[in-house]
Amino acid sequence: MNRPITRRKFLATSGAFGVTLGSGLMTKAFAANDPLKVGVVYVSPISEIGWTKQHSLGIDAIKSDLGDKVSITAVENTFLPQDAERIFSEMASSGHQLIFGTSFSHGTPMQKVAPRFPGNAFEHCSGIVHFDNLGTFEAKYYEGTYVAGVAAAHMSKSAKIGFIGGFPIPDIVGPANALLLGAQSVNPDTTCNVIFLNSWFDPGKEKEATNTLVSQGCDVICSMTDTATGVQVAGEKGAWSIGYASDMSQFAPETHLTAFTLDWSSIYVQAARDVAAGTWKSDVRWQGLAEGVVKMSPYNEAIPTDVQASLQELQASISSGGIHPYAGEIQDQDGNVRVAADSVMPDPEIRGFNWFVKGIIGNMG
Amino acid sequence: MRPLIERRTTPSIAITVAAPAAATVLTVVFSFLFFDALGHNPVSTLHAFFVMPLSSLNGISEWLLKASPLILIALGLAIGFRANIWNIGAEGQLILGAVAATSIGLFYPDKESVFLLPLMILAGMLGGMAWAAIPAFLKHKCNTNEILVTLMLTYVATLLLSYLVHGPWRDPFGFNYPQTALLPPAAMFDPLSGPYRVNNSVYITIFAVGVTWFFTKYSFLSYRISVGGAAPTAARYAGYRESTSIWLGLMAGGAMAGIAGMAEVAGPLGQLSPHISPGYGFTAIIVAFIGRLHAVGILLGGLFISLLYIGGDAVQISLGMSSSVTRIFQGALLFFLLAADFLIFYRIRFVKG
Known part of the structure; x- marks a missing residue:
């Protein structure tokens, strides 16, 4: 191991900085009548299936519902509170009126950021703490x-x-x-x-x-x-x-x-519509089969038809409150x-x- | 003709100068091709990556907040690496530091005591050192491989943390979720100023940079362990004890990682949960090496890596780039940097056969 190089290291980093500093000035200006800016923080990268994918479908539902009237900012793969807090606060300060956190681990950061931005709406999936501008939603x-x-x-x-x-x-x-x-x-x-x-x-x-x-x-x-x-x-x-x-x-x-x-789209779309209309209020939602947030995917053909029918019936009874698990x-x-x-x-x-x-x-x- | 890698007898001066320039040029060329192919303007992407995050006071605060633990841990690791002691379990030592510090923060009877924070720093340091003492003892007495032991103890530390937050330390008012109660205000570092997150713990890091620099430059002890690392036989012949290197190398890493863990809990986190570190203990190994194991180099390396990570998030927000794209860019940049470094000390020669 050789190590007596400080000047070299200096050059390496200052070089890298120099390039970017010289790379031109780009400023992002926000016009007054910009579309509704929605931010979302995912715990993992969006993949084919799974938790984050289902949340991204909720965001897609906002896009197809509000079209040009909405612009989406998504940050993937953010699990730890240290990083999440920075990202929530960056989103809030860059004009995102509605911000979604999609994991329990986003809770503490959102609880720290939300009070500093009372004009922004925060929605937290799996949350247990709510404020006037921090709503929570969860599936049964x-x-x-x-x-x-x-x-x-x-x-x-x-x-x-x-x-x-x-x-x-x-x-x-x-x-x-x-x-x-x-x-x-x-x-x-x-x-x-x-x-x-x-x-x-x-x-x-x-x-x-x-x-x-x-x-x-x-x-x-x-x-x-x-x-x-x-x-x-x-x-x-x-x-x-x-x-x-x-x-x-x-x-x-x-x-x-x-x-x-899990189908969060109704919750996502409602929140976006409410914020756009100026009627959003923080709410606690805990929804299941009745609201369609939890859905059973098609049953395997190997399940006998009479059993399938009884399962459909069971879903209906749980939805109506007749049966409680x-x-x-x-x-x-x-x-x-x-x-x-x-x-x-x-x-x-x-x-x-x-x-x-x-x-x-x-x-x- | 086949290529042969051989060590240069003396580091090449020409390449010493050319390497960072070459790394920079390669990065720029790569990023132009890469971002352009993906349909992003390369100039504005690089700007969003490296300049925009630092264009506000809040951005600078976040930059320092992330750089501080990386620098601190890398300083400790570098002392071990100089002695050829490969402590790659700083992540576990960080966790133990955080756990030890939290035990004081949560259970010290006087919640408003002015001694709370200093005691927590001490506890964090001792916690990290205790965790590093296990591989040190085993290497000293049984000649075990410290790479394996330190790495595996990281998993043990993660499980210990998981046990504590799921079990005895779980916040009684937290709906049974795995996290501790918030630390009392007296157990938290004050922010450097107003609304920003960066806190007084950066002074510890600055102090540690100074101490490490002084130690490696002027102390005979540092010279002895470096000789032990570079030429173990010569060191033994000179009468330098190997156990000194083992203990000092691991204790330095453990102490600094422990303090870094304490500073995370008493800073941006405020409580323990099953995951408390974004891999600082592992990233610090990269920092130590791009800093060439030198205190000032590590300071710059930590600031650089921190910017690289924060920039990765920033382009996701400002340009809508996906996290995989930013990670490819980060990986490529580090590769160019370390590959160019390699050519200073090694050359590739083509030989017959």
Whole structure:
């Protein structure tokens, strides 16, 4: 190793700066009657399927709804709060009247930036804190997993379901519970093995987890991550699978039972229209099958038609409120009654789910 | 004829001068072709990348905020790298520093004490050092490979952090989401001025640049460990103990990374969550090398890399470029820079056969 070079380093960096400084002056001026500027921050790059893709479809819906009257700025792949705060504040100060954050990790930065820009509208997906100019929206994933669980129980021979989650947060723990509760409504002896990856995107680990679950005897795999790996690997192993966020049937057409997909477009379009009309107010939205934010993708043809019909009926009953996935009696892993018979788990408890129902095999770690 | 790479006996003066120029020219040529092919105006793209982020006080604040931890960590790593101690686990040491500092910030009984922040700096430093002490001990006593141990301990650190924020340290009022409560105001660095995010922790970095510069230039200890790195046999013959290099190299990296982690928590973050570093510990390795392991070089290298990252976000906002495009550009630029460097010390000769 040689190292006595400081002058060289000086030249290297000053050279690079020199080039850009000499590269001409470009100023961006904003005219007074510019279209509505909408900013969105994605946690990952937009890919074919998955969480970020579904949010980008919401943005596309704004574009087709408002056309020329809107201009979109998207920043991808921003997960960490340090970077997100800079980007939110840059968007707000460069005239973006409506700004979307698409991940729980965007919460703290948005809560810091929003009060500094009281004239801008902020919308936070998965948020738990709202201000006058910070609204939140979230999907009732558990309605989708409950229906998927019923489908799974009809198809499973081993009465063992496998669930792979990104992180043990309430938004994942709750849906895992609902998946099993749905399955147990068909076959009370069903159990569910749970593995957390501690990552939203780690195909290698997810493949391993899927293999493990299949070798433990699970013959339906549901994976709540940002990839289609679980669906794909389950297909290779001959196990059924349940997709999340997007329809993932293309990755295992034979074995993909259904997917609980997310469609945020109504929320995105409404927010944009309201901001454009000057009528936007911060709101708390928590929507599911009834509002179409959660949708079941087409069922696999292998599911018997009468079962498919009963699944459609179940969707309708959940939408109308006739059936609630978290209706009692629900016991936890140790057999304690946590939701009494004839009662329904209160909403705040659902949003803070941090325990597993009876029949789940695994822990939060 | 086949190419052969060989080390120059003395660094080439001509290439020393030409290398940065060549890197710059290559970058400009590449970016013109690249951005033009994608339908962006190359001149305005480069302007948006490197000039616009620095055209406001807020931009400069963000620039320094991101550069500060990179510089700090790279300084510590460079001391190890000079001694041929390859600590690539600064990310884990950063996490432990952040965890140790947060433990003081959250649980120190007097939430308004003026000692809170200094104690947290100390805790951060000790946390990072403790994590680096494991590979140091193992290398010293068992001759394990510190590259592997430091890297693997990074994953352990991530899991430890994950355990704490999912379990015992979870904010009781946080809807069970994996994050700690916010640190009290006395446990946070004050901003340098008003609304900007850059805070007083940059003084620590500036101080560290000075100390590292002085240490590497004037201290006999630094000379000894550098000899140990460059020529281990000669060092042993001269009676310089290898264990000094191991411990000093790893402790310096751990201490600085720990303080950097503390400064993230007590600065832009304000709380712990499962992910607290945008890979600063790994990026700092690049910073150390484009800074040629020299304090002033690292200062400039850190500022440069920070600008490169912030510029990448800025063009996404101002020009609507996708993040993959900005990353290709960042990668190409670093490649040209480091490849040109390579030719100063090595040459490619064509030999028969």
